[in-house]
Amino acid sequence: MNENEVPGQGPDQQSAQQPQEPGQQPQQPAPPAHQPWGQSPYGPAVSQSPYGQPSYGQSPYGAYGQPASQQNPYGQQPGYGTPSRRPGIIPLTPLTLGDLLSGSFAAIRRNAAAVLGTALIVALIEIVVSVFATNVLFDATYSIILMEEGGQDPFMGDPLTNPVFGQLFGSIALLFLGALLAALAGIIANGVLAVVVLRSAAGLKTSLGQAWKLTGRQIWSLMGLALIYLVAGAIIFILFIGVIVGLVIAAVSEDGGMAALMGILLFVLTVASVVVSVWLYIKLVLAAAASAVELKGPFKAMGRSWSLTRGHWWRTLGIILLVAVIVGIIASIITTPLSMIGGVFAPLDPTTAMEEMMDSTRWWTLLSVAVSSLVNALALVYSSCLIALLYIDYRIRHESFDLDLAAAAEAAGAGDDERFSTVRDVQAAAGTDQLVPGRHPSGPSAPRGPSGPSGPSGL
Template sequence: MSETPGWSSPDQQPNQPQQPPQPPPGYYAPPPPGPQPTIKPGVIPLRPLAVGEIIDGAITTMRKYPVLLLGAAAVVAAITNIVGLLVQLPFLADLTAAATLDPNTATQQEIVDRALKGITGFLTGTALSLVLALIGTVFLSGFITVVVGHAVLGRPVTFAQAWDEFKPRLLPLLGATLLSTLVIMVGVVLCIIPGIWVGVMFSLIGAVVVLERGGVGTAFSRSRALVNGAWWRTFGILLLAAVISWVISSIIGLPFGLLGAATTGFSDDPTAALSAGSLVLSAIGGIIASTITLPFTSAVNVLVYVDRRMRAEGMDIELQRAAGNGGI
């Protein structure tokens, strides 16, 4: 993909395909008046996209490559949720014991020690789960980026092909994601609004790292250049995708939440939510929801990148040329 004209950044000099011989002058007729037909070899038309076309393109990609996208998402979601649950379960007993201690028979120090032990262990397990989830999300987003790159031109791709293309970019993508996450966290700590601004401004670094084969520093500068002048539009599209994902997750998670509450007899005891059965059902709901929402949001992000390049750099011409040459 990186060698194919169309994805390389304007600063790069890709190998240009050999041009066919040109016919003698006079063989070209002027184009007919009126709008020209839209070229759509894949999931989106190769022209600047409307918001609805970006959302539809993401859904169409999931429908066209269900085994690759949903299968990979299901595996990543299952691993992250199950491992996270296994890490946290040993500490639930301490939390439950601390919450159920009788203040009339237990000393204040004993209550504090039990609570601190349970909370510390639970937070440690949660932190490990978040790290694992971050790594899984980075892998999945990069893998999906490769698939969407093929889907834009309607090219078939297998898991082995996508993995071979993405594998050299895994570590750079992980580094760029960790650095951007740190920058966003600093912005959130200083004030929520700078964190949101930075998050949107650097939202396209993953696509730059994977599709353009750019380095970490290049990815930050390229993402900023592409989003610059279209921050509000980019923010609106990403927010819309997040809202759609939240609605889907809520709908899927509702029955599992009700089942979890049913296992505790719909108790209003706050420790009931920490029961193993309730957490297992919550993890199952999370796996199913993530299997659908993670590919969707990742695909939207890549299509926002494609749209920005077509609008800011005229990449639609390169993509049309690549489609005609069987590229990407």
């Protein structure tokens, strides 16, 4: 042991007690053991804390002795030029199944006028055509019943001059027209609501007129997309009709071998058409959103959807099937009681005049058709919102689209909304009324951030 050492003291403590040479600055005592984050006696630190330490010597954890509950362990968070990670209805990360389902409801609540107004437009188109077609069909049915009661054959004579044939074919044509218009309105609604949902993801609210104005001339592109789908469906329908006609001819000619062959062909064609139709639908399900948001023509929008769904076919199919089941159950709960009520109030007395019974059935049927059309329109807009969120999700996964959404949110002055932006009313900055995130990309996406491949990838 050195003669200058004191038992029980370490070298550092002893050095602090040693006498100083003349002219030498007195050494500073070591900081207390209970205050490790105080001012360093050894000069400035080499690097500052990555959490934004305010200045040299100032603790980022508050003053000594401050209660831990009042201290921020990370100091003041830096902005880094980006807004918070949830400015709108969804987090700016790859979306889970819960994000998709809740985000769709949040989009409807936050933009009730735009979403429900679009649903009402679609419902009115379907209601007008369907109710008119159903009414004509009831007239034809009533005429047939009256002619049979009078001993006449309602199907005798020239089909071109027989009013019964005219009413029947007219009602069928109107129902077919209603289906076409409903399909057309559905695709247009997909595009319009995609714009609404993208703006909601950035914390921007959209009115009904604003939604249709922002879609603008892309409605013609959406109509072209619907026309392509209808032509493809018509080709498949014609093939079915051809096979069915061949099967009937073979059965009438009593050619057992030909009938069996046509039956097998019909079965194979049915299975193949269903499989191909489902596969194509999933691959092209994002085409309307791509057309409306990115201002693409029908074929380019289809190609865009094809590329975005690459590697996500089964996931997309599962989500859409799940939503279809949920929506179908809800629609059945609403419409089934109405049909049952109509049956209860129908006249049961056999002596009741046919006209009275037909009138009662007619009005209940028309009411049921109208309510069903409205429910279908509501189901359509919810599904459209979910498809728009799938479009956002796949762009985030493939293209770091969260950076575009964050930039749009920053331009709108949108902060972080922990309540899914269903209550907060963001006051948009000047110029954001025409803002659609991702519509006018400024160039290649920046390097991938936390929402890249390392982010959550499950449902």
